[in-house]
Amino acid sequence: MPGAxxxxxxxxxxxxxxxxxxxxxxxxxxxxxMDVAVLMVGPHCILHESTFDRAAVFDVSIVHxxxxxxxxxxxxxxxxxxxxxxxxxxxxxxxxxxQKNAWMRIVKSKIRGQAEVLRYFKxxxxxxxxDLSRAVKSGDPSNVEARAARFYWRALDDGNEFRRLPGSRExxxxxxxxxxxxxxxxxxxxxxxxxLNPALGIWHHERANNFALVDDVIEPFRPAADLIAITARxxxxxxxxxxKKDLVSVCETTFDRSGATVSTVVSHFARKFAIYAEGxxxxxxxxxxxxxxxxx
Numbered sequence: 001m002p003g004a005x006x007x008x009x010x011x012x013x014x015x016x017x018x019x020x021x022x023x024x025x026x027x028x029x030x031x032x033x034m035d036v037a038v039l040m041v042g043p044h045c046i047l048h049e050s051t052f053d054r055a056a057v058f059d060v061s062i063v064h065x066x067x068x069x070x071x072x073x074x075x076x077x078x079x080x081x082x083x084x085x086x087x088x089x090x091x092x093x094x095x096x097x098x099q100k101n102a103w104m105r106i107v108k109s110k111i112r113g114q115a116e117v118l119r120y121f122k123x124x125x126x127x128x129x130x131d132l133s134r135a136v137k138s139g140d141p142s143n144v145e146a147r148a149a150r151f152y153w154r155a156l157d158d159g160n161e162f163r164r165l166p167g168s169r170e171x172x173x174x175x176x177x178x179x180x181x182x183x184x185x186x187x188x189x190x191x192x193x194x195x196l197n198p199a200l201g202i203w204h205h206e207r208a209n210n211f212a213l214v215d216d217v218i219e220p221f222r223p224a225a226d227l228i229a230i231t232a233r234x235x236x237x238x239x240x241x242x243x244k245k246d247l248v249s250v251c252e253t254t255f256d257r258s259g260a261t262v263s264t265v266v267s268h269f270a271r272k273f274a275i276y277a278e279g280x281x282x283x284x285x286x287x288x289x290x291x292x293x294x295x296x
Contacts, residue, residue: 009244011065013026013044014045018051019050019054033054038063055075055077070181074185076192088195099203100139103140106203113222118156175230179228186266199212202216217269250262
């Protein structure tokens with residue numbers, strides 16, 4: 001992937017990973033660190049301390065995956081944002097009503113993005129999901145998000161009850177796992193760069209989740225990942241290297257009519273959330289995925 005959003009997949013690599021002189025070294029391969037956003041590693045990668053040091057300096061997120069390729073941890077450098085202390089204090093004291101309002105807007109955006117994907121692949125179901133997005137209230141007390149998800153996957157799967165099973169590696173689930181892993185790495189980088197604490201979520205609050213805010217931020221972008229994964233599933237029988245190359249393209253996917261990529265919009269959204277947390281914005285502006293022909 002060209003530019004500053006390159007994702008390096010070393011999940012299946014067996015050997016040493018090191019860094020120096022502005023480059024990442026994986027075996028005999030040398031990659032300029034200034035071009036890398038996310039490094040994905042597996043259980044057989046031997047990471048030199050230089051890898052962590054240089055990754056932090058060059059703002060590279062390291063996503064650690066298990067033998068199934070499912071992310072289990074992320075390593076990132078401390079943010080150099082000048083407003084870290086101010087933003088994290090504001091983030092920690094964000095009122096419950098503002099948290100609920102922000103979550104409502106995130107869910108609405110996610111459902112509207114799902115409607116776009118459904119219209120692109122099936123040509124119907126758009127109005128039903130759009131109506132559901134309008135039904136989301138502050139905090140989504142009636143769990144419209146789950147209702148929309150059931151409708152969405154059933155419609156995409158021609159009426160069958162698709163079950164999202166993270167880590168199963170079976171069929172579309174495996175494709176989604178990989179694409180979401182890439183997207184999550186980009187979201188971690190954006191959240192930390194914005195001076196936010198990734199553990200302080202607005203909806204996700206699990207005690208053991210160090211990336212609760214990341215799991216909130218990623219939601220509006222999942223439809224873009226779905227489109228890439230579903231398209232790749234039609235082109236590839238298995239999750240091989242050629243397929244993974246297609247899935248990584250989620251970072252370059254055009255997100256909306258502005259022409260901005262998913263990676264760019266993720267960064268902008270993280271900064272908007274930081275401004276919202278500080279009280280400088282009355283409402284959280286959440287981006288909505290818009291399917292364009294070149295995305296498919």
